Amino acid sequence: MLGLPIDALRLNDVIELVRSANRTGSRLVLLTPNTNDIIQSLSSEHVRNAFLTSDISIADGMPLVWLSRFLRLPIRERLAGADVFDGLRHGTAGTMTVFFFGGAEGVAEIASQNINCAHGGLRCIGAVSPGFGTLEDLSNASYIDQINQASPDLLVLSLGKHGKPWIVENARKIHRGVVSHLGAVVNFAADRIRRAPRPFQALGLEWMWRILQEPVLFHRYYRDATTLLRLIYACVLPLRIEQIRYSARPSEHKTQQLRILTREGGFTIQLLGAWTASDLTPLRDALIEACDRQADITFDLSAVTYLDSAVVGTIASAYGWQQRSDRRFEIAVASDAAKRLLRLHCCSYLLE
Numbered sequence: 001m002l003g004l005p006i007d008a009l010r011l012n013d014v015i016e017l018v019r020s021a022n023r024t025g026s027r028l029v030l031l032t033p034n035t036n037d038i039i040q041s042l043s044s045e046h047v048r049n050a051f052l053t054s055d056i057s058i059a060d061g062m063p064l065v066w067l068s069r070f071l072r073l074p075i076r077e078r079l080a081g082a083d084v085f086d087g088l089r090h091g092t093a094g095t096m097t098v099f100f101f102g103g104a105e106g107v108a109e110i111a112s113q114n115i116n117c118a119h120g121g122l123r124c125i126g127a128v129s130p131g132f133g134t135l136e137d138l139s140n141a142s143y144i145d146q147i148n149q150a151s152p153d154l155l156v157l158s159l160g161k162h163g164k165p166w167i168v169e170n171a172r173k174i175h176r177g178v179v180s181h182l183g184a185v186v187n188f189a190a191d192r193i194r195r196a197p198r199p200f201q202a203l204g205l206e207w208m209w210r211i212l213q214e215p216v217l218f219h220r221y222y223r224d225a226t227t228l229l230r231l232i233y234a235c236v237l238p239l240r241i242e243q244i245r246y247s248a249r250p251s252e253h254k255t256q257q258l259r260i261l262t263r264e265g266g267f268t269i270q271l272l273g274a275w276t277a278s279d280l281t282p283l284r285d286a287l288i289e290a291c292d293r294q295a296d297i298t299f300d301l302s303a304v305t306y307l308d309s310a311v312v313g314t315i316a317s318a319y320g321w322q323q324r325s326d327r328r329f330e331i332a333v334a335s336d337a338a339k340r341l342l343r344l345h346c347c348s349y350l351l352e
Contacts, residue, residue, distance in 0.1 A: 001067060001075075002038045002231060003346030004051045005313040005320070006059050008074040014084055017056060018178050019093040022153045029053070029171050030180040032060035032081035036220060037164070039227050042346060050164035050181075052320030053171075058084075062204030063228060071240060073309055081182040082195060088154065091121025099126040099150050101143070102158035103186040111189035126150040135162045135169065144173050154178045158186040172324075231346070239344040246274065246306050254305055258282045266328075267293075270300040277310035287318050296328035301338040312345045319350055 009017075014030070021028035031054040033041075041048040051057050058079045059065060068075035088096060098115065100108035112124035128146065130138055138159060147155060155177055157163050163181040171179050187193045196209035207221050254273035261268040267290040275283070290297050297318060301307075307315075315331075322329035331351050334342070342348055 034061035046165040096153040099152035266296040272303040274306035301334040
């Protein structure tokens with residue numbers, strides 16, 4: 001959606017993935033893109049790559065849910081980072097330890113005290129407020145060592161504009177646990193601000209509640225809203241028209257085919273015809289094999305006549321995996337139809 005892969009998960013699904021990660025002692029990067037993140041990702045490679053290289057990316061924002069419904073995508077409900085945190089705080093994934101990194105001076109410490117006094121499912125074992133310096137300052141090895149020595153089950157970041165770039169730079173240095181940027185959660189836990197009442201959340205008016213408590217956010221929300229309106233006109237509406245055209249005359253498109261050329265250290269995957277969510281299994285199988293072999297991936301889209309959101313999301317996820325693995329990704333050639341659809345999905349970066 002608008003350039004980023006979004007996982008169509010429910011709260012119980014996310015909680016189970018968190019529980020599994022902690023049971024196996026693995027690292028899990030969980031991000032919650034909202035409208036502001038989408039807007040930033042269009043101009044910031046660091047922000048975009050944070051979501052592309054994450055393990056879980058869930059829609060935090062009613063505008064994303066509304067767009068999903070309009071585009072007939074399977075994201076039916078908003079799942080905010082605060083919802084996930086509240087679930088963990090109530091013990092839905094068992095007892096977990098948490099480490100707060102970021103926030104205004106003293107806020108993380110207050111959040112830590114409140115959580116430990118509540119005796120819920122979370123126990124805070126560390127809280128550091130490094131200030132709002134440069135990304136280099138925030139990535140100091142001493143901070144990474146402090147986090148790894150504490151070895152929390154959940155690392156909650158609150159680093160403002162440096163949050164997503166910090167994840168790109170440092171997530172792989174964290175040995176274990178769930179890593180997530182949940183900026184407002186620290187303020188909620190510290191009782192610095194109150195979360196919007198349920199009716200506001202249900203109506204998609206949480207932004208109004210946030211502005212009432214933090215007027216400084218008005219300019220950000222206004223800027224995001226105007227940019228989103230332009231995106232709807234330039235990308236979302238044309239994309240819906242493409243969907244309708246395909247649905248009306250699917251027989252005009254060639255039946256999908258997949259061809260794979262393997263070479264030492266590399267896979268070339270050629271897609272032919274029209275590709276939709278119902279055709280994803282062979283493509284996913286090929287990408288899993290390429291990733292298991294730690295191979296470079298090259299796509300040939302020269303004979304593609306149609307790509308839906310699920311297929312574009314799968315290709316974007318492959319790009320993200322290659323970024324994480326420091327392996328090569330390339331779309332060597334693409335048809336005019338493929339280029340147009342990638343542009344409408346805000347995924348032209350895949351062609352660069």
